[in-house]
Amino acid sequence: MSTETEPHTPIAEVDMAIEGMTCASCVARVEKRLAKLPGVTATVNLPLETAHVVLTEEHDDAALVSQVKAAGYGGRVTSRHSLVERSEHGERSRDHGQHAVLSHGDHADHAGHDHMAHSEMDPAMLGGHDHGGEDTSAPTDARSADLRRRLIVSAILTVPVVILSMIPATQFPGWQWLVLALALPVATWGAWPFHRAAFNAGRHGSSTMDTLVSLGVIAATAWSLWAITFGGAGEIGMTMEMSFIPRATHAGHHPELYFETAAVVTTFLLAGRYAESRSRRSASEALLKLLDMGAKSATKLVGEQQVEVPIDALQVNDLFLVRPGEKIATDGVVVSGNSAVDTSLLTGESVPVEVSPGDEVTGATINSSGALTVRATRVGSDTQLAQIGRLVSQAQTGKAPVQRLADRISAVFVPIVIGIALLTFIAWMIWGPNTQAAFTAAVAVLIIACPCALGLATPTALLVGSGRASQKGILIKGPEILESTRQIDTIVLDKTGTLTTGVMAVSGVRPLPGEDEATALRFAGAAESNSEHPIARAITEAAREAGPLPDVTDFQNTAGLGITASVEGETVAVGRPGFLNDAGISGADDAAALVSESGGTAVVVGWGGRARAVIEVRDEPKAEAAQAISELRELQVEPILLTGDNQAAAQRVAGELGIERVHAEVLPEDKVRVVSDLQGAERVVAMVGDGVNDAAALAQAGQRGLGIAMGTGTDVAIEASDITIVGGDVTRVPMAIRVSRATLRIIKQNLFWAFAYNVAAIPLAAAGLLNPMIAGAAMAASSVIVVGNSLRLRSAE
Structure with a gap:
């Protein structure tokens, strides 16, 4: 290339x-x-x-x-x-x-690694091995099965080891040799994943958390082997008892055995790793489900034939059939047929969307009713589902700024811990009672210090948080966005299409004195029936809902002003007041004045030389818009309305929704200026727009705040914004802020737990106050706690 x-x-x-x-x-x-x-x-x-x-x-x-x-x-x-x-x-x-x-x-x-093909965004990514020494870290079914097998065998062998080592009444003559036979397989085969990972790191001159585990288990086992064979602990009649504080602090005739420590630590860590593996699989379920939502095959139309083909065989401009109940194979445009499409998988909105010829449809959504013929417009990695999958995957892969500090600490943590363990051993050798006490404290430091929870603190929270957001139709571009949501104090919302439906509708008909409202609406609807203007369609639709419309002749359209047509023998004029004045119809200005203060668009209808009524047309607020504004205020975020509409229309919408600050009659470049001025006043601004007309303002907001795009996840919206709301539900905006803030909060909780655990535990271990077995259990539990805390985000709203 x-x-x-x-x-x-x-x-x-x-x-x-x-x-x-x-x-x-x-x-x-x-x-x-x-x-x-x-x-x-x-x-x-x-x-x-x-x-x-x-x-x-x-x-x-x-x-x-x-x-x-x-x-x-x-x-x-x-x-x-x-x-x-x-x-x-x-x-x-x-x-x-x-x-x-x-x-x-x-x-x-x-050598037998599975070279199977994978989907381009398969999070599991790796095929399984069928050998005994497979890696046990990746959250795949094969690795979970291997961990489960090692855990079960180790647990079965460890239980009698613990009973015999802790309860003197069970210690028959020669019991320690049975413990040796039971514990060795656990410390070798059971702990093999940790030993192998430590060896592979060591041969490349580095160390990992597994290095600490492996050193601890090997040290405990090696000490016990020496004690039982050369130190006199193998003598008949030797006994031991349970102690949460290391037994080395108690005087004894024989060196203590730590077979139970090696076995219990291994079993606890395997249990923790297995639970962690299952939790990690659970955490990534949202992305896995998202990537699996697409159709697997399509009914391609080849001439008059219907051919079932794999989804990969579809190309742009291919025609395919979608029967009721089937998933739409890929993004496209409806060529024929009418139906309702369930888009809830992508948008989270439960109400099906009506589609007809010319409407765009999205792959992976479900055709609810009639059969559709669709022409493919995007296939493969260009589809909206693939774009969403990439966004979610990128958000889960990145790192929040708070994680950078954790990474820097982790990079030097293991060498420091090994150094602390050596210093602990030396200090106990100099000032402690015996070698056993020094050994016990050093092993406890190695085991307790393994901060596996540190490596899981941020990624698991990002997995669950971004997965939960995607389920709700919220696409967060990256983890750095989380920090911005915490600081947002102002949110600027575009009116049309964001807070309002974006569809014109008749909000009222006001007849002049002596005129009939129904007749005025019927005549206006009939006259406008041949026009494609959005206002004309709104009037015609309202009139048709009231009853059948009369025939129309002599239709004439004056672009941007109004229309005239012959209805039931009358020449009807519909349009701006000035248009009717020019047509010789009196009273148009008086009619328009009836709605001048309401914030709607005034359309006057008249015939026979005089105005008969004024029809008010509005872009109505969305049903959920007031709730969204209320929720934003609860989040301590001030809403500001921004629109290119006139002041009256803007104030009407703002009043209905409870928004106090309004910027009306602004051009696209003015929107950028408004956002910039707010930022200059030390406000941290989020801009919400449609992602196309507001792209510049979205980008400006993203420099020191957030750009939030409403829409269907198009390329323009995705590129211009930090967060994309798939679909038009504006309540997803406060939800996006809540989920983002909750994810950041969970990350900080996880990091605090991971650091606090080690800061508190290492001094206790170095002081000889922690039995290595108890240390191992606590370390394993910390990882499970961190992952479990992250899974709380699955219910975030």
Whole structure:
């Protein structure tokens, strides 16, 4: 590909599956290793086991995978998205990579890695292994099954180990040798995932949280093997008892055994990892469901024949049939047929949308009633569903600013902890009672300090929060947006299409004295029936609802002013007051004055030389708009109405909705100025618009606040805004702020828990006040607590 680009301009985005990560240190190391390639920026997601790579210089897939391998992990490119228009196609393309697979361990037992094809945004990304040493970090069914198998076997073996080690009454002569036989498989085979991950990191000169676990289990097992074989603990008649504070603080004739510590720590960690794996799968369910919503096949129309084809076989301009109850195969335009389409999967709105020839429909929505013939307009990765999936995936992959600090701490945490453990051992050797006390305290430090919760604090909250938002038709562009929602104090809302329906409707008919309201509406509706103007259609629709319309002849349209037509022998004029005055009809100004203060558009109807009535046409507020404004005020956000309409119309809508500040009769460039002026007054502004007419104002708001686009997730809306509301429900705006703030709040809670846990526990362990077994249970519980806290976002509203 020969293409010239500006320096540092992204030329491609690459998605990768990363195998073998278990903690925040793993994430930091993969990102750091990939960043060593010139022009490469990587963001790694621990729960999804993925990496999103942005290239400003050309690198092939093998180079990226090689860097991941050099970090001690397995990697595979799952998709490559070119950001440079190719000369032969003139459009973006996405190439699926099913190659460049390297095992992070590079052992022979990885040779059978499953080279199965994956969807371009499959969060699981990795196929399963069928060998005993598979990675146990990625949240796939195969890995969960392997963890479950190891957990069950380890738990069965650990229970008698604990009973025999803790209860003297059960300790028959030679009991310690049975404990040895039961505990060794747990400390080796059961803990193998931790040992292997630690070994792979160590052989590349680095360390992870698994390094701490592996060192702790190996140290406890090695000490116990020495004690039972050479230290006299294997003698018949030796007894032990339970102690939450390390037993090393009590004097004894024989060195203590820590087989139960190694077994219990392994079992607890396997239980925590298994629960974490299931929770991570649960956390990513929203994205998985989103990506699985699309139709799998389509009924393509080839001449007079109906051919069932895979969805991938559809091309732009193909015609396809959608029967009642079927999913619409891809984005398109209705060619024939009328139906109601259920768009709730994408928009969260339960009311079906009526469609007819010429209307656009979206892939993955459900055809509720009549059969439709649709012409495909977007297929594959260009569809709205694919765009939404990319947005959600990017939001889940990125990092909130609050996570940057956590990443920096994680990068140096493991070496520091190992150093603390060594210092603890040395200090206890110098000032403690014996070697056993020194060993016990050091092992407790290693085990208690493993902050797996730290690596899960942000990603799991982002997974659940952005997934919940997408279920409600709210697309958050990236995690950095979360910080902005916390600071928003002002929200500027466009009127037409955002707070109002965007559809003109008759709000009232006011006859002049002595005139009949029904006749005036019937004549006006008939006269306007041949016009395509939105106001004309509104009048005709209202008249038809009241009864049948008479025939019309001699229809004449004066663009922008009004129409004349012959109705039941009368020459009827409908339009602006000035138009009727020019047509020789008196009283038009008096009629228009009847609605001049109401904020509606006045349309005068007259015949026989005089005005008969004025018809008021309005763009009515949406039913839910007042509720949305009320909810924004509850969030301590001041609403401001912004519109190009006249002052009267703007004040009417503002009054109905409870908005105090109004900017009316503004042009698109004026909207940018209003937002900029508010920002200059130290306000943090969110702008809500349709994402097309308000694109410039949305972009301006996004510089120091938020741009929120109402619409159907079009390219313009997505590019111009930070948050896109799929559909027209304006109550999704305060909901977006609430979900974003809740996600940020959960992230901070998770980080506080992870840090506070370690800050409090490490000194206790170093002081010899924590039994390593209890430390292991607490460490495993911390990860489960963090993930469980994140799952609370599944019910966020």
